[in-house]
Amino acid sequence: MQQLIERLYEDHKHLSRVINCLQKEMYGFSGGPDAPDMSVILDAMDYIRNYPDAFHHPLEDRIYAQMESRISDTELLQMLQRIELQHHQLHALSTRLQNDFHAIANDQAMPVERLLNDFQAYHELIAEHMKCENRYLIPAIEQYLQPEELEAIREELDARPDPMFGGQLLAQYEGLYKYLIESEQAA
Numbered sequence: 532m533q534q535l536i537e538r539l540y541e542d543h544k545h546l547s548r549v550i551n552c553l554q555k556e557m558y559g560f561s562g563g564p565d566a567p568d569m570s571v572i573l574d575a576m577d578y579i580r581n582y583p584d585a586f587h588h589p590l591e592d593r594i595y596a597q598m599e600s601r602i603s604d605t606e607l608l609q610m611l612q613r614i615e616l617q618h619h620q621l622h623a624l625s626t627r628l629q630n631d632f633h634a635i636a637n638d639q640a641m642p643v644e645r646l647l648n649d650f651q652a653y654h655e656l657i658a659e660h661m662k663c664e665n666r667y668l669i670p671a672i673e674q675y676l677q678p679e680e681l682e683a684i685r686e687e688l689d690a691r692p693d694p695m696f697g698g699q700l701l702a703q704y705e706g707l708y709k710y711l712i713e714s715e716q717a718a
């Protein structure tokens with residue numbers, strides 16, 4: 532139990548750190564003194580698409596599906612349905628944002644207003660989403676999941692470590708990780 536709960540909280544903290552990097556680089560598009568570092572931005576988006584979008588949120592959806600029929604608290608059910616809907620919205624927003632950044636990296640025309648709006652939309656939703664999950668989804672998991680279900684999820688978690696923060700840093704994220712640590716130390 533504790534391992535699953537801690538992993539979800541830790542994943543949220545790690546994603547927040549990556550989004551902070553993106554936010555810092557976004558100043559370069561809105562009049563900040565430094566040009567945005569496109570390799571940091573593209574790697575951050577790649578991480579978001581590769582781990583939170585591809586594994587963390589889908590895992591939360593499967594956990595919710597497992598426990599949904601046991602929950603009679605309608606307010607809690609509404610919040611969990613909202614979280615599930617946010618997963619679809621986040622997927623659409625991060626896809627769009629990644630496409631925006633790829634267009635810029637390939638010197639295609641991209642209105643800066645659109646880019647700033649797309650980033651803001653993703654940023655606001657992911658912040659709200661993680662707050663909702665910490666407050667409603669994770670406590671519900673602690674309350675409604677059976678030990679054998681937790682064991683099955685633990686095996687899934689062991690098989691899919693976070694590619695940047697999970698103990699073995701994937702080579703493709705080495706630059707991003709170094710940037711992240713240095714920018715946090717400088718703050």
Ligand SMILES: [Fe+2]
Pocket residue numbers: 539543587588591661664
């Ligand atoms: Fe989450």
Ligand SMILES: [Fe+2]
Pocket residue numbers: 587588591618660664
């Ligand atoms: Fe989520």
